[in-house]
Amino acid sequence: MCEPDRSRRDVRRGHVEATLSKLQTGQPEGGNSLLSNDQAREIERFQEQKLRIRKELRATKAGLEQDIETLGWKMKLINMLTMPLIVTALGLLVALWRKRRRHAIAMLRKGGAA
Numbered sequence: 001m002c003e004p005d006r007s008r009r010d011v012r013r014g015h016v017e018a019t020l021s022k023l024q025t026g027q028p029e030g031g032n033s034l035l036s037n038d039q040a041r042e043i044e045r046f047q048e049q050k051l052r053i054r055k056e057l058r059a060t061k062a063g064l065e066q067d068i069e070t071l072g073w074k075m076k077l078i079n080m081l082t083m084p085l086i087v088t089a090l091g092l093l094v095a096l097w098r099k100r101r102r103h104a105i106a107m108l109r110k111g112g113a114a
Helices: 003-024 037-113
Strands: none
Touching: 003 037
């Protein structure tokens, strides 16, 4: 269900529709068929192929939409899990930095008083 498959189907659909259009231009508007049996079968075959390609495209589109939705949920889950971890890690780093700073200041005071 990737983009190249969809492009190929679009190209095939365009080709089928163009061929079908060419074949159907031989039909008069009144509906009386001037087409031979072979031409009528060919038109029917192309119409079936056109329907099959449309079904494939709809299935591909539905699959892509499902993939997008799944990816969205995964991203939400990752964000919900990683952001608290990042905030906690930053809080711990700040606390460690403050503790070392206080310790260094205390050591300077002890050394300066003596």
